[in-house]
Amino acid sequence: xxxxxRKSLNIRFHLDPRTKLLLLILFSVVVMIxxxxxxxxxxRAIMTYIPVVLVCLEGKPHxxxxxxxxxxxxxxxxxxxxxxxxxxxxxLILFLCYMITQFAPTMIMVWYCIxxxxxxxxxxxxxxxxxxxGLAISIAVMMRFFPTLSEEYRSIRDAMxxxxxxxxxxxxxxxIEYRLVPLLFSCISIGDELSAAAVxxxxxxxxxxxxxxxxxxxSKDYVVIAVTLVLSILYIYLSV
Amino acid sequence: xxxxxxxxxHYSGLDQAGxxxxxxxxxxxxxxxxCGASGCxxxxxxxxxxxxxxxxxxxxxxxxxxxxxxxxxxQELYNLAGIVGSVxxxxxxxFFSVDTDGExxxxxxxxxxxxxxxxxxxxxxxxxxxLNDLLGRSLFDxxxxxxxxxxCASVAALLPDIxxxxxxxxxxxxxxxxxxxxxxxLWKSQGKTIIISEHRLWYLKDIIDxxxxxEKGRIVNEWTRQEFSQLTEKELxxxxxxxxxxxxxxxxxxxxxxxSGNENPADQRNLETGIDGDDLLCLTxxxxxxxxxxxxxxxxxxxxxDEEICDLRIPxxxxxxxxxxxxxxxxxxxKSTFLRCLCGLEKxxxxxxxxxxxxxxxxxxxxxxxxxxxxxxxxxFTNSVLSEVLLSMEHPDEKxxxxxxxxxxxxxxxxxxxxxxxxxxxxx
Numbered sequence: 178x179x180x181x182x183r184k185s186l187n188i189r190f191h192l193d194p195r196t197k198l199l200l201l202i203l204f205s206v207v208v209m210i211x212x213x214x215x216x217x218x219x220x221r222a223i224m225t226y227i228p229v230v231l232v233c234l235e236g237k238p239h240x241x242x243x244x245x246x247x248x249x250x251x252x253x254x255x256x257x258x259x260x261x262x263x264x265x266x267x268x269l270i271l272f273l274c275y276m277i278t279q280f281a282p283t284m285i286m287v288w289y290c291i292x293x294x295x296x297x298x299x300x301x302x303x304x305x306x307x308x309x310x311g312l313a314i315s316i317a318v319m320m321r322f323f324p325t326l327s328e329e330y331r332s333i334r335d336a337m338x339x340x341x342x343x344x345x346x347x348x349x350x351x352x353i354e355y356r357l358v359p360l361l362f363s364c365i366s367i368g369d370e371l372s373a374a375a376v377x378x379x380x381x382x383x384x385x386x387x388x389x390x391x392x393x394x395x396s397k398d399y400v401v402i403a404v405t406l407v408l409s410i411l412y413i414y415l416s417v
Numbered sequence: 418x419x420x421x422x423x424x425x426x427h428y429s430g431l432d433q434a435g436x437x438x439x440x441x442x443x444x445x446x447x448x449x450x451x452c453g454a455s456g457c458x459x460x461x462x463x464x465x466x467x468x469x470x471x472x473x474x475x476x477x478x479x480x481x482x483x484x485x486x487x488x489x490x491x492q493e494l495y496n497l498a499g500i501v502g503s504v505x506x507x508x509x510x511x512f513f514s515v516d517t518d519g520e521x522x523x524x525x526x527x528x529x530x531x532x533x534x535x536x537x538x539x540x541x542x543x544x545x546x547x548l549n550d551l552l553g554r555s556l557f558d559x560x561x562x563x564x565x566x567x568x569c570a571s572v573a574a575l576l577p578d579i580x581x582x583x584x585x586x587x588x589x590x591x592x593x594x595x596x597x598x599x600x601x602x603l604w605k606s607q608g609k610t611i612i613i614s615e616h617r618l619w620y621l622k623d624i625i626d627x628x629x630x631x632e633k634g635r636i637v638n639e640w641t642r643q644e645f646s647q648l649t650e651k652e653l654x655x656x657x658x659x660x661x662x663x664x665x666x667x668x669x670x671x672x673x674x675x676x677s678g679n680e681n682p683a684d685q686r687n688l689e690t691g692i693d694g695d696d697l698l699c700l701t702x703x704x705x706x707x708x709x710x711x712x713x714x715x716x717x718x719x720x721x722x723d724e725e726i727c728d729l730r731i732p733x734x735x736x737x738x739x740x741x742x743x744x745x746x747x748x749x750x751x752k753s754t755f756l757r758c759l760c761g762l763e764k765x766x767x768x769x770x771x772x773x774x775x776x777x778x779x780x781x782x783x784x785x786x787x788x789x790x791x792x793x794x795x796x797x798f799t800n801s802v803l804s805e806v807l808l809s810m811e812h813p814d815e816k817x818x819x820x821x822x823x824x825x826x827x828x829x830x831x832x833x834x835x836x837x838x839x840x841x842x843x844x845x
Binding site for chain 1: 467468469472473494495497498499501502503505507509510511512513514515516518519522523524525526527528529530531532535536539557568571572575757760762783784786787
């Protein structure tokens with residue numbers, strides 16, 4: 178996720194954070210309802226491509242292309258497996274393919290939403306929706322912490338490799354322990370320093386926070402919302 | 418105006434040094450340097466002034482701290498935000514936004530200033546600190562020096578009367594330190610009071626009005642700017658302080674080295690030393706990039722032909738066996754990248770190392786190398802010092818482990834938790 182932040186701050190196709198939030202909610206609903214054939218499945222397949230199109234518009238067509246191939250491959254493999262392969266192997270393959278077709282679109286959606294939203298934009302959106310400031314700040318801190326967490330995790334993994342204990346001497350418990358203990362320690366100290374810096378810059382002042390960031394709905398927001406909404410309603414109507 | 422009177426402070430739950438009967442008064446517009454060994458209480462003093470003590474770091478506090486006529490103990494931290502600004506040591510953990518613009522306006526947004534006012538302030542700060550090139554970028558993308566600049570801007574945008582800097586230069590190279598000094602000079606000319614706690618002294622000697630030397634939570638000595646810059650090397654050494662002037666000589670020498678991007682001076686140098694091949698480590702083809710070409714399905718292997726996109730370019734280097742080699746250069750010149758590649762941590766690096774006839778590459782390098790990293794906390798995994806040592810031995814042997822600890826003067830700590838040791842001890 179750290180890389181997501183790095184590369185996509187130059188946003189080309191800018192959606193309002195509230196639009197993204199709505200997309201996320203609709204997608205979560207779609208994931209919950211399971212359909213494998215009929216007209217509803219076609220609607221679902223079309224919906225799958227909404228995040229892919231968004232990612233492509235963001236200037237990452239290679240990610241979109243990779244996903245398309247993966248998605249088609251998984252669908253195809255699922256058909257074959259259902260007819261030809263039985264037993265545990267078949268179950269495993271089915272499970273894997275099912276995970277890909279079912280959850281991958283939502284995962285791409287989440288990744289898209291988080292990596293293209295600046296924290297200030299998010300705070301502004303929360304503010305417009307009149308949600309409590311405490312909630313907005315805690316989610317913002319979480320968003321801020323993801324890239325740090327992955328940075329920390331990477332350097333711990335490197336240290337483990339260097340010490341030759343990447344596999345914890347073969348013990349799974351040790352493997353997890355060696356990863357988590359240093360991670361927790363460094364997160365606690367970073368969290369402490371971060372909050373010290375934030376409070377000395379006035380975070381938590383009991384006045385209404387200003388948001389300099391410009392957000393607002395534009396025609397593309399309406400288009401994206403309309404398409405997703407229509408598809409979702411159609412999907413729910415067809416599948417229930 | 419800052420008035421610290423008879424302050425005694427102990428951090429609760431920590432052995433960390435506090436202050437005992439500390440007195441300091443600073444007039445408006447003065448620039449004060451706090452110096453002294455690690456753990457002498459410099460940072461504690463800065464925390465007293467910005468209110469982090471007693472509101473954030475808890476402990477026993479007696480005595481009075483007054484800033485601009487306000488009693489710190491009675492104030493909430495957010496009331497102080499517009500009066501005292503703080504720049505901290507670690508550039509990584511003091512920004513709250515993920516983009517530079519958001520960080521500069523973060524403070525003013527928090528105290529709820531009207532939007533036009535915030536934008537005017539932003540414009541002013543950006544102009545004063547020369548930040549135009551940094552706007553609109555991700556903070557995770559910046560070097561330590563650039564992050565520290567943004568931190569300064571974010572503090573300055575609150576227009577505080579007092580600015581506190583706690584070892585701000587720790588992770589910076591000379592160019593970045595020069596920028597930091599320029600920022601301080603600007604603040605001084607604007608009449609702001611500056612309190613800086615620092616180990617590196619050379620860049621401060623023309624800015625400070627007074628230097629305060631601390632030991633074990635007390636002020637031991639005070640110098641004016643003139644006295645301070647005339648301290649002899651011997652006197653400084655007796656205080657265990659770093660040189661005030663010495664480093665300048667090197668700066669002049671090295672700051673003129675051309676810095677075009679990531680060009681590595683070692684690039685073309687082939688060390689023909691005439692030493693027997695057996696005693697040499699031959700490094701070949703150390704090429705590496707952080708921004709590989711976009712690929713569709715299969716990652717393309719890096720070759721020396723990809724030179725123009727590489728962040729590290731060392732076609733050939735020879736090192737004598739058993740020698741200690743220093744790798745120096747500016748922030749972002751590729752020092753760490755080189756070491757990471759050398760240890761086999763960057764999988765896409767194609768470099769090989771030849772040691773007495775055998776060639777190692779990729780993963781094999783991890784086995785023959787060890788790197789002590791900058792952040793020690795990431796490298797300690799167990800709950801006692803002894804087991805930490807046993808962990809990295811191929812055949813765990815307690816006797817041998819104890820011997821190693823003895824040789825590093827760590828044997829008395831062997832049952833302690835590694836995280837409880839001081840920074841220097843952890844490195845051992």
